[in-house]
Amino acid sequence: MIVRARVNGEWRSAEVWAGASLLHLLRDHLGLPGSKNACEQGECGSCSVWLDGELVCACLVLAAQAHAREVRTVEALAAGDRLHPVQEAFVEAGAVQCGFCTPGFVVAAVDLLQRDPAPDDATIREALSGNLCRCTGYAKILDAVRLAAQRMAGRPR
Amino acid sequence: MxxxxxxxxxxxxxxxxxxxxxxxxxxxxxxxxxxxxxxxxxxxxxxxxxxxLRRIGRLAYVKEDKGAIAVGAMTTHAALAAAALVRRRLPALAQAAEAIGDLQVRNVGTIGGSLAHADPAADYPAVLLACDGVVVVRGPRGTRKVPAGQWFTGLFATALRSGEIVVEVQFPILPAGTRSAYVKMKHPASGFAVVGAAAVVRLGRDGRVADVRLAFTGAASHAFRARAAEEALRGQEPTEAAVRAAMARAPEGVDLLEDLVADAAYRAQLVRVYGARAVLAALG
CATH class of the missing domain: 3.30.43 (Uridine Diphospho-n-acetylenolpyruvylglucosamine Reductase; domain 2)
Structure with missing residues (x-):
């Protein structure tokens, strides 16, 4: 089937089989490998993207379900070489170890800060509870989100 | 995969x-x-x-309809948790929706899908039973309303017949003064309920428990009402000691699940503890 979706602002289409996930569409057909393929069960959040503005696991959404809808991925966050403040904060806080979970965490953190620019720690933990870091680097990930929240409070986006 | x-x-x-x-x-x-x-x-x-079902319009809504909160089958957990009507009139339902999995799942998963799937550890079943909800299904022979008590028939099994689709879930609006709550012990990895408890409680003019409905999920092959505990609590003063004493009977007559997280004895204890927490949370 042909699936057509607006991905990072641009209408794209690809021919996929019915069982293809949105994640496969992005990674294998549209050249967007930022969203990572890990558990494939909606447990780990490594494939987190926005579908019509809502955070979802791209592995648990069929490509067909995204037809005629708006998808935004981690690739949309940086403006050229200029990283998004959340990405910058992850680098500065040392919130990246092996890096595999990082795109999902960054997307989930951006999603949180869009909804709540000044989250407390419990809110950050709840918002990131759908993302797993098997290096267990959670403390620095929390540092990064706090840092990003501070930085973003002081500047227009 | x-x-x-x-x-x-x-x-x-x-x-x-x-x-x-x-x-x-x-x-x-x-x-x-x-x-x-x-x-x-x-x-x-x-x-x-x-x-x-995603293209079918008008299956995602939360509205007040003939004394009930009517929830369209395609309403997501996130939408239900955020709905002002639900938060105000039926906190237990908002609390259950909010406690499901994680945000990524709540943004996509729906109440109709969850009730049709009937996972024994899903959160809604306890609330549906405690609130005396109704599942509305549409099939080749028209529309049918299934009361909560008849919906869950076994492990991943419901009263949904071949050819039918869940279209709406109705929760009768609780009379003023009747309060509700849902609490759960979350499986640390999956987020499913190891045990979840929903309570609907009304105090009489004498300050005693006039009516109580209590239901559990996660504990058995499907959600169940704890009628012995309800009976034990009716007429009691709503003190913590009385609630805990009544909850001794909550696991009575139930064939409890056993798995790596909780054996039957531990689940029985969780049923007692979370049952008490649900009643006390409802009482505020």
Whole structure:
């Protein structure tokens, strides 16, 4: 089937089989490998993207379900070489170890800060509870989100 | 993890979905797909045809209708948790929706899908039972309303008949002064309920418990009402000691699940403890 979706602002289409996930569409057909393929069960959040503005696991959404809808991925966050403040904060806080979970965490953190620019720690933990870091680097990930929240409070986006 | 081959259709109307369901005997209806797609990838489920309800308009809503909160089957957990009407009039339902999985799942998963799937550890079943809710289904012979007490028939099994689709869930609006709460012990990895408890409580003019409905999920093959504990609590002063004493009877007569997280004895204890917490939370 042909699936057509607006991905990072641009209408794209690809021919996929019915069982293809949105994640496969992005990674294998549209050249967007930022969203990572890990558990494939909606447990780990490594494939987190926005579908019509809502955070979802791209592995648990069929490509067909995204037809005629708006998808935004981690690739949309940086403006050229200029990283998004959340990405910058992850680098500065040392919130990246092996890096595999990082795109999902960054997307989930951006999603949180869009909804709540000044989250407390419990809110950050709840918002990131759908993302797993098997290096267990959670403390620095929390540092990064706090840092990003501070930085973003002081500047227009 | 690749599902077995299947054909896919996203009909624009409910009638068309029902027609497809009649025509394809091994079809599965997909709402949000947060359980179904996972099972298909594990090849636990291998439907030959998927009928995706996403294009059917007017199946996602929360509204007040004839003394009930009517929730469209395609309403997501996130939408339900955020609905002002639900938060105000039926906190237990908002608390259950909010406690499901994580945000990524709540943004896509739906109440209709969850109730049709009937996972023994899902959160809504306890609330549906404690609130005396009704599941509205549409099938070849029209619309049918199934009371909560008849909906869950076993492990992943419901009263939904072949050819039928869940279209709405109704929760009677609680009379003023009747309060509700849902609490759960979350499985640390999956987020499912190891045990979840929903309580609906009304105090009489004498300050004693006039009426109480208490239901559990996660503890047995399907959600159940704890009628012995309800009976024990009725007429009592709403003190913590009285609530805890009544909860001794909450696991009575139930064949409790055993798994790696909790054996039957521990689950019985969780039922007692979370039952008390639900009642006390409802009482505020």
């Amino acid at each position: 690749i599902p077995a081959a299947f054909d896919y259709a996203a009909p624009a109307t409910l009638d068309e979905a029902l027609r497809l369901l009649r025509r394809h005997r091994h079809a599965k209806v997909m709402a949000g797909g947060q359980s179904l797609l996972s099972l298909m990838k594990l090849r636990v489920a291998s439907p030959s045809f998927i009928i995706d």
